[in-house]
Amino acid sequence: MVETCTVHWRSSGGRGEFEFVPSGSLVNRRITVELPSLGIKIPAEVVGKMLQGKPRLRKDEPNNRSKLHLVPLVMAAARLPDPAREDKTHVASWPLENKGFLISQMVFEIVHRTATAATLRPLSARILHSEEIINFSSRFQNIASDVKSIDALKVEFPGLSAAILKHREVLEKGINDGSLRDAADAVLALQSAEFGTSNSAALTTIMSLPHTPLEEDIKGKEGRILTRLHSYRERDRKLVKDAKVHFKATHGKVFCECCGFEPTPFYGERGADRIQAHHRLPLEELLPDSVTTAEDLAMVCPNCHDIIHAKRPWITVESLKADLIQRGKHNSK
DSSP, X not given: OOOEEEEEEEOOSSSOEEEEESTTSSBTOEEEEEETTTTEEXXXXXXXEEETTEEEEXXXXXXXXXXXXXXXXXXXXXXXXXXXXXXXXXXXXXXXXXXXXXXXXXXXXXXXXXXXXXXXXXEEEEETTSOOEEEHHHHHHHHHHHHHTHHHHHHHOXXXXXXXXXXXXXXXXXXXXXXXHHHHHHHHHHHHHHHOSOOOOOHXXXXXXXXXXXXXXXXXXXXXXXXXXXXXXXXXXXXXXXXXXXXXXXXXXXXXXXXXXXHHHHHGGGGTTOOEEEEOSOGGGOXXXXXXXXXXXXXXXXXXXXXXTSSSSOOOHHHHHHHHHHTTOSXXX
16 A cells, blocks of 8 residues: 655745644654656655644755755756745746745655655645646656657757756756756756747657647747647547547537537537537646546537637637627527
8 A cells, every 4th residue: 555645835924834744654754755767866855843743844954045845856856847935926827937836735655664764756746726736757757758768859959958968967966956956947948948938847748749730829938838738638539539428428418618509410420520629728737747637628619619729818618608608609508
């Protein structure tokens, strides 16, 4: 049975603190982080303490800014932006950017534990004021795939490939210091310059996604990788099939969630497959390592789907439906 513990961010005056549950899981234990798929362990230089009756995580050197706390350490290892410690905006910034969001909780598997030490493997993280979850298993698999494919990647992206190797080199040193954050930021900056701002984990992930005509209309933060990902998930045949089955089981029939049109009664059996799938989540909020479920896809007719993607910013299913109802153009029955 997998034993886990959860590290929670808690507001505390100015900067927040990290607490953990179960309360006895890390008390008086020094923590080492084991990175899945990479075979790398990093001493976190953090220990669990019971302070004022609460289980809290404390850095060995609390005033040393070059030493990363447990949660920022994992984020830097995963080539993700640096989370804040103060809840200033109450709104997550998308795509995630340095100090523009908070991690409300991070879940770890307790791989090994003694009376004085614990080895933790990161499983997932939830972003404060958001339902999005970072899946570390998938993310580190993607990061590992970059290193395995680095010779091929060097041909087209030499600078970005060098930054990826530098990040790996810093990880392999197994030392907690600011160089890990710097290495992660270097990869993110070069990747953003090439593909637009996103939180994609791996260059190989980006390259595996097919080009889409939607990329021709790129503006602002909605970069090439996000547009490709959005389009790819809408074309995933198995996912789309599962989404339609789920929708029909829920509603008894398949219809356009925007205009209400039912193609089968109108066209007969030839219209059965004319409803398309559209990703509900706003483009800028897509995390390439998150899992898309049937519930994440809306059922829309080709005309409404085209209108949604007609120009930036893309409109939501709900807003298009509301507009059609207001103008008396909805196929309500």
